[in-house]
Amino acid sequence: MSTDGRRESQPSQHNLAAYGDDDLAVLAAETRDEAACAEIYRRYRRRVYLWCFRYTHDADEAVDCAQEVFVRIFRGLGGYQRGAKLSTWVYQIARNYCLSLLARKSRLWRERLQSLDRVDLADGAADGRRRKFERTESLRRVLAAAERVMEARELEAFVLHYRDGLSVKEISRTLGCDNITGARTLIQNARRKFRRLVERKEFADE
Amino acid sequence: MNERRPTEHPDYDHLELLGRYLAGELTDEQTAFVREHLAGCPACRLELRRLARFLALEQDDELAAEAAWDRAKPTLDARVAALWSPSADQADQADQADRADQADHAHRANDLQPAGRAVPGTDWTAARNRRRRVVPRAQWWIPVAAAAAMTVVVLGINRVDFSATAPEGGTIPPALDTGGPLRGGEKATARFVLLRPIGDIAAKPDTFAWRAEQPWDRFVLEIYTPGLRTVYRREHLATTHFAVPDSLRSLLRADSTYLWSVQGFYKLEPVGATPEAWFRILR
Structure with a gap:
């Protein structure tokens, strides 16, 4: 980066384009300059929007979501530490916002779980276990238990699908599967193991 | 760590x-x-x-195409620009969006230059309120539509025969008299059709049957009362029919009305649901 650019009170767009990510963030944090913020926005808008789209599955909602993420980014710039990586910092804000958005739609987790072929409600004995499971159901408990029985990649696919609500295609991209079938197999294996886990009495009685 | x-x-x-x-x-x-x-x-x-x-x-151009990034970009640009210029005229933002749509990627930052020197983080409320108006919508029809809906509901209620014996869960809403959809919207596009039981039936049903006109690999069947209390839910059905087991038969009561619907899944993804149908067991 050029040190001249930082001394100027209003760096031009031309100078800003030459700034590295992290220097740009320091400039924006120190001067709260709109041009610097706009440059950060220009560099990250596509990534943030696409990230939001993965969670919302809807273009309009993703625009809302991305806007909120940028509000948080600009608002939080004062707390940006010199030497930190801007990309990681932006990622953290986008991730936390999307996950909190999911938490607010807490019904999602419940609905996703209901679509798991886990316990047959018609079976009277299983019914009791299922109710007990639902009463004590919480994300952390479910996943803590799932972690014990699943392989690493299965658990990742399981969390991304049932907790983050990502599509199978997106999971295959995130986990670097060769094709969509690979991700689907991971999810199916994870679901089968999870089903067995839920049906085991010791889990329900925990 | x-x-x-x-x-x-x-x-x-x-x-x-x-x-x-x-x-x-x-x-x-x-x-x-x-x-x-x-x-x-x-x-x-x-x-x-x-x-x-x-x-x-x-x-990732593939995801960008899926997410319609090219169409979303001008809207997002205009909204983020509005964070700095809450006093800017709404028409200006629309213009900005249009221009941004055509402008070259490298020149986009110029559009973000605000008129004033508002510091980010000072007045988010005005910007937030504004963002809902970035895409102007005609709203005159909302009170008209509300009035029309009220009229339909009132007329519908007047047509209910209150002298009839109320089945379990209360009077059947008029919309159910046809055995048609209760909650519309996405149901209109579903390509799963319920076949039986529908309407008044003489005895407890032996089979639930539906038809699929699109790919599927499993179904979830749900039966509930008009009060939307779930009576029975069956997941992971691999056929388009379901033979009623004794456990369900004992749950169904004569002279009662029930609703049921089916949700279809294909390769782990939900692909549609049927409209609800009702059936009433006479004996």
Whole structure:
């Protein structure tokens, strides 16, 4: 980066384009300059929007979501530490916002779980276990238990699908599967193991 | 780094390490530390994948096409620009959006230059209120539509025969008299059709049957009262019919009305649901 650019009170767009990510963030944090913020926005808008789209599955909602993420980014710039990586910092804000958005739609987790072929409600004995499971159901408990029985990649696919609500295609991209079938197999294996886990009495009685 | 569950957020220092690990900016010693930690910590492994995915999104044209990024970009640009210029005229923003649509990628930042010198973080409320008006919508019809809906509801209520014996869960809403959809919307496009039981039936049903006009690999069947209390739910059905087991038969009561619907899944994804149908068991 050029040190001249930082001394100027209003760096031009031309100078800003030459700034590295992290220097740009320091400039924006120190001067709260709109041009610097706009440059950060220009560099990250596509990534943030696409990230939001993965969670919302809807273009309009993703625009809302991305806007909120940028509000948080600009608002939080004062707390940006010199030497930190801007990309990681932006990622953290986008991730936390999307996950909190999911938490607010807490019904999602419940609905996703209901679509798991886990316990047959018609079976009277299983019914009791299922109710007990639902009463004590919480994300952390479910996943803590799932972690014990699943392989690493299965658990990742399981969390991304049932907790983050990502599509199978997106999971295959995130986990670097060769094709969509690979991700689907991971999810199916994870679901089968999870089903067995839920049906085991010791889990329900925990 | 302590071991974490995949659901907990690793704190920022860990993320920073992971970011630098991905960028290859760590010393050998730090790299070895991160690798060793990753081997035993599912949460950080998942975080690393997420972060790598975030960074790779810039080049993902396939997802950008799916997400209609080209169409969303002008809207997002206009909204973020409005964060700095809450006093800007709404028409200006629309113009800005149009211009941004056509402008070259490299020149886009010029559009973000605000008129004033508003410092970000000072007045978000005005900008937030404004964002809902970025896409202007005609709203005169809302009170008209509300009045029309009220009229339909009132007329519908007047047509209910209150002298009839109320089935379990209360009077059947008029919309159900046809056995048609109760909650509309997305149901209109579903290509799963319920076949039987529908309407008044003489005895408890032996089979639930439906038809699928699109690919599926499993179904969820749900039976509930007019009060929307679930009586029975059956998941992972691999056929388009369901033979009523004794456990369900004992749950169904004569002289009662029930609703039922089916949701279809294909390769783990929900692909549609049928409209609800009702049936009433006479004896």
